[in-house]
Amino acid sequence: MFAKWGSVAYRRRWVVLIATVLLAVVGGVWGIGVFDKLSQGGYEAPSSEAARADKVAEEAFGRQNGDVIVIYRGDFANQLELKKIADHISGFPKDDVLKTVGPVPSDDKRQALVAITLTSGDSNEQIKQFEDIQKQLAVDGFSQQVGGLVPTQKAINDMSQADLTRAEMFSLPLVLLLLVIIFGGLVAASLPVVVGGLAIMGALGVLHGVAIFTEVNSFAVNVASLLGLGMAIDYGLFMVGRFREELAAGRTTEQAVGRTVASAGRTVMFSATLLVIALAGLLLFPHGFLKSLAYGGMSSVAIAALVSLTLLPALLGVLGHRVDKLAMPWRKKEPSERGWRRLSGKVMKRPVLVAVPIIGVLVALGAPFLGVQFGQVTEKVLPEGNTVRVATENINQNFSALSNTGFKIVVKGGDQAAVQDYLGRVKDIKGVGDVQPLGSDKGVTSASAGLEQDALSDESKQALKDVRALAPPAGAEVLVGGNTAMVSDSLDAIADKLPLMIALLVGATLILMFLAFGSVLLPIKAVVMSALSLSATFGVLVWVFQEGHGADLLGITPGPLESGIVVLMAAIVFGLSTDYEVFLLSRMVEARGQGATTEEAVTIGLAKTGRVITSAALLLVVVTGAFAFSQVAMMRFVGVGMILALVLDATVVRMLLVPAVLKLLGNAAWWSPGPLKRIQERLALHDEPVDDDFDDEVREPAAVG
Template identity: 40%
Template sequence: MFERLAELAVRRSRLVLAVAVVAMALMGVVGAGAFGKLLGGGFDDPGSESSRAAKVIDERFGGEANLVLLVRAADGRVDGPAAARSGQALVADLKKEKELTNVLSFWDTGGPDLRSRDGDEAMVLAHVTGDEKRQRDRAQKIIDTYTGTYKGALKVRAGGAAAVGSDLSEQVVADLALAETIAIPLTLVLLLFVFGSMVAALLPLLIAVIAIIGSFAQLSLLGSVTEVADTTTNLTTALGLGLGVDYALLMTSRFREQLAAGASVDDAVRRTVHTAGRTVVFSAATVAAALAALMVFPQYFLRSFGYAGVGVVAVAAVGALLVMPALLAVLGHRVNSGRMPWAKPERSDAGAPAWGRLARTVMRRPALTALPLLAVLLLAASPLLGITFGTPDERVLPKDAESRQVSTALREHFNGSEDSALHIVIDQPVGKAPLESYAAGLSGLNGVARVQTSSGTYTGGQRTATGPGSAALARPGAQRISVVSTLTPRSDAAQNLVEDVRTAAAPAGTRPLVGGVDAELIDAKDSIGSRLPLAAGLVVLTTFLLLFLFTGSVVQPLRALVLNLISLAATLGVLTWIFQDGAFSSALGFTAQPMEMSMTVLVLGIAFGLSMDYEVFVTSRIKELHDLGEDDESAVVHGLGHTGRIVSAAAFLLAVSFFAFGTAEISFMQMFGLGSGLAILIDALAVRGVLVPAAMRLLGRSAWYAPRFLRAFHERFGLSETAPDPAAATGTPTPPTPYATHSTET
């Protein structure tokens, strides 16, 4: 395969580039429509009890209230004559909107719980119809039409799940634009320092742009056939920019070294594809395998990141394997054009002496150098002892977001929040007496403010008022019950209440379904937790197999997995300290809350995949030297000496693309960016620089152990970066190639 790719780049370079330009244009046209097809949310398991409850409520009762208009009287109380007239007019106008159902307010029900305790504010509840995308668009239309000043007597603000989703979608686009504005110029500056040449620096950025454009095109296509979360645009941008630069950096560095060694342009391209190209393929396979495991989760938030992750890795790899060699073949020695004043001439024996010296020191004193670092990493992981998990709510938005302010006002100014009530649906006939008994029992549970049914409202085990009417909470053969509590949404007490409601004695012959935000949290944790072992098992298995095929050892994959586990634990511990415990919350502008479970899984998947990226870079060089007869210590020292510079450069460049999302206004996107960037740096510097040589020293020759039958299997099917002389086919001798396979010395 690599021979054919190399010959295609050498003999048909301009044709390859012409096809690439056309493909980019087509992908750009397709990708331009991606944002209109992507959805918000996606954190719930569609097969969970809470999701099934929501589906029944949608089909039989017109949907749960997902839009809350918080109305304040401009002068006086909301039950004053002027405010009442305007409020009734507002409700009448809302009921005419085709996108809304179940419009309910203080003015048409007189329910005191829909009015604030001081009487200055009132709620209007409604359900915005449609799927996630239609809800978002329709909610924004309603918000634009009715918020602000209404008829001079009311001040209207929007909240609820639909308003939060709309604010999130708008903020995702703004955060993405800001991150790109920061990451792309900064990446170019860093590439100039790495390569010391304007042309060489622009090549990786070009591959990154191809990766991003291609990824948006595949998101647009996926969005046409399945549910894809809008936040995947952030992943495709960060990962596409990072991996595109990563792979192109490897290819360009290898090509420049070959030219410096005296090879012709064509032979330099061939050797680059044979060696660095193999590493790109294997690295892409390991990253894609880790991200593909996200597809086992039923939440489309995680599944869509699996789709997008695999897609962006594939596009970045294809760009590096097809477009980059063709560009190098056309440019030839002009790849070094635009040399910066500080740049040194490219040398064929370039390496990173500091990395080699560090590796030698660690190899000679593995315990003395590795144990203190291990202690620091374990200390960083210690916050995991107190980790708790949650799902996103309005607090992930900035404090000045209107939907967040409305949610805060509902909790602080009203007797129980209708927005966070538990929704029970019984899709079976229920007699009046059993229904009343069931509702009375629920109203006596700890933390319950009231229970609303078609037969009345219940508090403290007693019926206290007539209900809002069968039109709202009763259908032929079905009943709906609303349980409003005084508990903080998503708190431990609120989750305990869900369990109490689900285990309460139900009317005979019925199976109530319990939904609502707290029920969704419990179901999401159960859903992700139950599938996490499968996802982890798939990642471990595929990683083990791929590393075995690359190294021929059964010990190297185990060593890599253990060190990656330590790195991931340290990263997650630091994230817990920051985002759950609140360290730097003022500086970063977020509200501390339990770790968002889906985003935590996503960060771990990305971090694991990228750690294997650098594992391949380092191990491939060590393995090559080992196979050429160097002793274990020399292979590690020389291997790290020649790969350390590219690993550190690639790590900083990749981390920059993720750290740019630390400027996001959405807190879980800050966590995504900072967590991924931090994991990359810990792995590339601490693990590759210290723990890998220490482990190799302690393992000795056993590091390359494999049973005889597996060695035979590897000899036949295994992967290697070493390739036959590509000049053999042309009859042109290739200059001797030194071991500096991955140097980026400028």
């Protein structure tokens, strides 16, 4: 099937090339409109108790949230000063501001808080309304701080867009330079970058289409950009490298294109399918944030693979031997594979001595993950000293009862005496501060309960359990919301769906890799290797981002890990681990199918793909590593995590541990029961074996230990 497509792509190369470019460009132009439709929400579980508490309160009282919080500084022991602020805020435009609460003076009378509820409940519209009134917040004679949910969302959004632009400006030139060094020529080096650019444009078009029908969080664009460029470069590197290899073997351009698509193209399709399925696991969760990340990741990876299998073969067909035009001086001879052959030989001489220490180190690195704590996106993802973060921390410290960090208690039904008695019992619970009634209407009573500790502390989480365990007033239903409740409910929702995601990742990997390679043990080994790599990565991330080792160096505030980002990272790292495994095993299985022994197959696979995999990992480190310098802590988490995962996986795991384990498995690595083998032969998307005359390649003195 893939060989036939390669032939079609060559014969109709101009049609394929023009059609692919037009579709991607049109999609990209239309996709620019997605930036006006992106949201900042979706972090909560929609059907949770905390979400229902918000809904019931809003139905009874209208929107009550203090979307924007302003703290004014002055001498508020003087009632005239308070009146001056009250008169000023009464003039806010009614189209933007639904209501205001305050000014409420602090205990020392040096600060006064004003809570502003905006008319819209849509996060995009709220940011626009905040921008409309932002200049009107200033009052002559008073300094001010502006914080709260909407300003925090706007700050995160602005910084994320700036970080994305800066990351692309930094990574694209450096990636092109590295590609020139790796390929030894400008023409060959430009091809993966072209594929990456078109993949990002196409992904933006898809996201715009999705945003018309459902909520899409702004971080979906970051993920689409990161994975679109990164995977396009990976796939382009693999395809262009194989094409040049075929040309160097004396094949015609048509033969080289067909054989490239039949071998490398097939591998790209399987790799992309596995990564798309891994990202599809995010759709299992109810959170709009995770679904958004799935949309961005799936679309960019799928389009990167499609462009690699359409535009790239067509371009290679047009270029032919001119793919080596504008070559650098070092391109005069093919890169040597002797180093990789020697490495393979040394590893397979002492496989136990190589495998056991590596496994031990990976397990040790993963140990801190056993103490992981999860949280949510708060103002702490902003840099220390950021004005919005400083203001929000001030609110939480000095106006805890009016901040959004406490419990929101909603009581449906029951007589007022019983409700007040219940609220009195809430106040007596350890960890709960002042309880202030917010109103009663339509049989619903709402109250705010402050917290004595941080909203995400163990004490506050225990207080939430204790409040929810209280017997409700007779004939009434009690719903407890607020930040602590929202985070706890969100984590419970993730925990409920996480086993399904793991089953999807593992099941898809086992099935697709079996169909690709016809072995039972190879897919199992791949899952174990990916799990080791994933656990080691997360262990180091917990050690740094939660426990704070090196936090000052990275400029982050240690704290619980944002659960959605952790789930995203798990999907991406597992998918990339499997991606490199497929690249490596494809050449090993290809050689094995031509009669090579296990040692010869491992040597060929490592020699042919070692340079490609390490180069691909290096390039992806540059693309994703740019996010390690992000101003937003959660994107810095992604950047640092991707660097760790890629370095561990593409070097230690794939280049050392995999060959050692395959040596220990011996011929059993390629085995599968007869019935399963027959099923694989009927279902697998395979072509006739590609003869590489491996006899001339592998039987060198340093090939096998």
